[in-house]
Amino acid sequence: MYFQFSxxxxxxxxxxxxxxxxxxxxxxxxxxxxxxIKDLAxxxxxxxxxxxxxxxxxYDINPATREKIISxxxxxxxxPNPIAQKLQQKKSNNIGVVVPEFRNAFxxxxxxxxxxxxxxxxxxxxxMQSNENAETELSNVKTLYNNMVDGLIISFSSETHKTSYxxxxxxDGFPIVQFNRVIAKLNTSKVxxxxxxxxxxxxxxxxxxxxxxxxxxxxxxxxxFSISRAxxxxxxxxxxxxxxxxxxxxxxxxxIEDGKRVMSELIxxxxxxxxxxGVTDPVALGAMIVMKEHGIQIPKQVGVVGFSESRLSEVIxxxxxxxxxxxxxxxxxxxxxxIQEIETKISIPQNIKLxxxxxxxxxxxxx
Amino acid sequence: MYFQFSxxxxxxxxxxxxxxxxxxxxxxxxxxxxxxIKDLAxxxxxxxxxxxxxxxxxYDINPATREKIISxxxxxxxxPNPIAQKLQQKKSNNIGVVVPEFRNAFxxxxxxxxxxxxxxxxxxxxxMQSNENAETELSNVKTLYNNMVDGLIISFSSETHKTSYxxxxxxDGFPIVQFNRVIAKLNTSKVxxxxxxxxxxxxxxxxxxxxxxxxxxxxxxxxxFSISRAxxxxxxxxxxxxxxxxxxxxxxxxxIEDGKRVMSELIxxxxxxxxxxGVTDPVALGAMIVMKEHGIQIPKQVGVVGFSESRLSEVIxxxxxxxxxxxxxxxxxxxxxxIQEIETKISIPQNIKLxxxxxxxxxxxxx
DNA sequence: AAAATTACCGAGAACGTTTCCGAAAATGAT
DNA sequence: ATCATTTTCGGAAACGTTCTCGGTAATTTT
Numbered sequence: 001m002y003f004q005f006s007x008x009x010x011x012x013x014x015x016x017x018x019x020x021x022x023x024x025x026x027x028x029x030x031x032x033x034x035x036x037i038k039d040l041a042x043x044x045x046x047x048x049x050x051x052x053x054x055x056x057x058x059y060d061i062n063p064a065t066r067e068k069i070i071s072x073x074x075x076x077x078x079x080p081n082p083i084a085q086k087l088q089q090k091k092s093n094n095i096g097v098v099v100p101e102f103r104n105a106f107x108x109x110x111x112x113x114x115x116x117x118x119x120x121x122x123x124x125x126x127x128m129q130s131n132e133n134a135e136t137e138l139s140n141v142k143t144l145y146n147n148m149v150d151g152l153i154i155s156f157s158s159e160t161h162k163t164s165y166x167x168x169x170x171x172d173g174f175p176i177v178q179f180n181r182v183i184a185k186l187n188t189s190k191v192x193x194x195x196x197x198x199x200x201x202x203x204x205x206x207x208x209x210x211x212x213x214x215x216x217x218x219x220x221x222x223x224x225f226s227i228s229r230a231x232x233x234x235x236x237x238x239x240x241x242x243x244x245x246x247x248x249x250x251x252x253x254x255x256i257e258d259g260k261r262v263m264s265e266l267i268x269x270x271x272x273x274x275x276x277x278g279v280t281d282p283v284a285l286g287a288m289i290v291m292k293e294h295g296i297q298i299p300k301q302v303g304v305v306g307f308s309e310s311r312l313s314e315v316i317x318x319x320x321x322x323x324x325x326x327x328x329x330x331x332x333x334x335x336x337x338x339i340q341e342i343e344t345k346i347s348i349p350q351n352i353k354l355x356x357x358x359x360x361x362x363x364x365x366x367x
Numbered sequence: 368m369y370f371q372f373s374x375x376x377x378x379x380x381x382x383x384x385x386x387x388x389x390x391x392x393x394x395x396x397x398x399x400x401x402x403x404i405k406d407l408a409x410x411x412x413x414x415x416x417x418x419x420x421x422x423x424x425x426y427d428i429n430p431a432t433r434e435k436i437i438s439x440x441x442x443x444x445x446x447p448n449p450i451a452q453k454l455q456q457k458k459s460n461n462i463g464v465v466v467p468e469f470r471n472a473f474x475x476x477x478x479x480x481x482x483x484x485x486x487x488x489x490x491x492x493x494x495m496q497s498n499e500n501a502e503t504e505l506s507n508v509k510t511l512y513n514n515m516v517d518g519l520i521i522s523f524s525s526e527t528h529k530t531s532y533x534x535x536x537x538x539d540g541f542p543i544v545q546f547n548r549v550i551a552k553l554n555t556s557k558v559x560x561x562x563x564x565x566x567x568x569x570x571x572x573x574x575x576x577x578x579x580x581x582x583x584x585x586x587x588x589x590x591x592f593s594i595s596r597a598x599x600x601x602x603x604x605x606x607x608x609x610x611x612x613x614x615x616x617x618x619x620x621x622x623i624e625d626g627k628r629v630m631s632e633l634i635x636x637x638x639x640x641x642x643x644x645g646v647t648d649p650v651a652l653g654a655m656i657v658m659k660e661h662g663i664q665i666p667k668q669v670g671v672v673g674f675s676e677s678r679l680s681e682v683i684x685x686x687x688x689x690x691x692x693x694x695x696x697x698x699x700x701x702x703x704x705x706i707q708e709i710e711t712k713i714s715i716p717q718n719i720k721l722x723x724x725x726x727x728x729x730x731x732x733x734x
Numbered sequence: 735a736a737a738a739t740t741a742c743c744g745a746g747a748a749c750g751t752t753t754c755c756g757a758a759a760a761t762g763a764t
Numbered sequence: 765a766t767c768a769t770t771t772t773c774g775g776a777a778a779c780g781t782t783c784t785c786g787g788t789a790a791t792t793t794t
Binding site: 088 | 783
Binding site: 080084086111112119125128143311312315 | 623
């Protein structure tokens, strides 16, 4: 049965919704009964306000009755309804995070950093994914905003152009921190990686290794990080008086497939360079895979440097020289900035540029 | 400045909170003024209930006044406060997702599948991460439950034992769908991958290739998938009358490091097997890396098969034979089950087992 | 012992919705 | 013109909290 090896495909998912009329269906009519502060009050024969005071540990409450109320609350498994609380106060102790995707390791790592700051401080983190789609992104933000999150950490999708809504809520004093993919004209704190400097450094490393005909596999042109990395590459080349015409830049994307595609084209057109600086690790990796298939030797014939968005670089052979971004720290930094703004109610937009580390491995070292 | 290559470390993040008294601080005293249904009513000189009816397109409303109200609402940029709505009705049109982690590709892929079903149906997806911690997980679920999500999709952490809370909300009729890491005794729908069958198949594949002394690098013992995969391995071995004593099983974990560690031990103890079935790709990969370092030939000396949780298998050399799980489809399946339960208000727990595909690559094929 | 203070508690408003119910106005039937 | 019906609307309660404000009862002060 399961021996048609390589031709096995996903089986169909059986989704005929079961007939509701089925006599086997057992209906759950039980209303989800959250017990409320009112129930507690009735049970104990005290007023609602007294219960509230007891639970919130306020002044104006007799220690004895407070104990009684608290123990009763535990007995009945009471927990306050945050919806009602949010409606009453204006604070939810939730913060929102919106990212373009999390199929790559980058954003999940950042989010983990965010959570590690937020959770101990009593904030819950609600995460939404915009799928690189400006519309979904906007509706995500609206959802979170309307649900009264206390603040928002966001990395914009590659398609976001309309900023009026964001501008208006920022002007209304809603705390937002941008990271990684930022919109410069939005007046919020920003956490960034110094893509320019590190791209410059990666390129210079290749140059110092003796590579001359170096090309850059560029990322999507509207993303700030692609632009910065390309600029870093260009300036390093210029500094060393190397050629930086159009045919040193090749539009790719951010995936392994992108790297493969561009590299295949290059080989076909007989335009094999000396060295490659990939805008991301996957792109560099894709290029490496194609080169290996063609028997091109790395780093002897062609040197390769990537830009880390994953843990792939440790696995490929030769191991890939790459720049490691402080993803986790980025999340922490953004979280701290947001907390600060939420708790002080003061907005002092500031830019934080984080530093990384350069991992020199086999793919770029010519001995 | 940035030329101390391999010694570059993350720079310190500067987090002295700015002095609030700074005269440069500009305070945002503007209260975030959401305009409400009440504002609309006053503006138009009608009652609150009329506005509500108009906006919700109910009966009992004059088309003319409805138009007037709607256009005024748009003019003022009104959007209803979902907090108040949730308090009133009992439905939030939000669903919650709780996963142990999303640093690996597995869960993010599943979540993407969930979203692609939910979003078009008007549901927003709130995601939380339990960090493999039972406590965090419980508080995540409580947060979501108390925030009145309409239902929950969850994959339990590896440490979850106490199920009383989950049981109680399920009994109260709260819709939950489990996937991947499930707790059998919780009476909810479950979406699973047939780990047993595919592990059996992977093992049999190794056997048919002529490997005899095959070992299994086991996952954490309390996770259902580790248990199923180990059982599949064992039964395949038994079927072919191969030895399945204790020294065919090695406790590892789920990461590359785990694979490296176990493999190093095996080599040190001179216990090199014929072939390896890794509980996950990273584990198999870790083992491969160590073997390559020791000059052990794959697949000639040792065959390797993994179990996919990532895209790593395409990158390593030799390419890794692995089982591909339908992660995205898993998410879709779970989402559909949940929707069904939410909208019909009927709970008919059902188990869905999804099928995958077997990718035979170089690491397991002896020619 | 009367007055002043303090400790404790309850009533009720408010947050922004939805919805039930009754009232007024408009329409139709006789 | 009268009565019955329909259309359209407003009042008010409810969802579960928090919090201000008064009001007793208990305690202290003189």
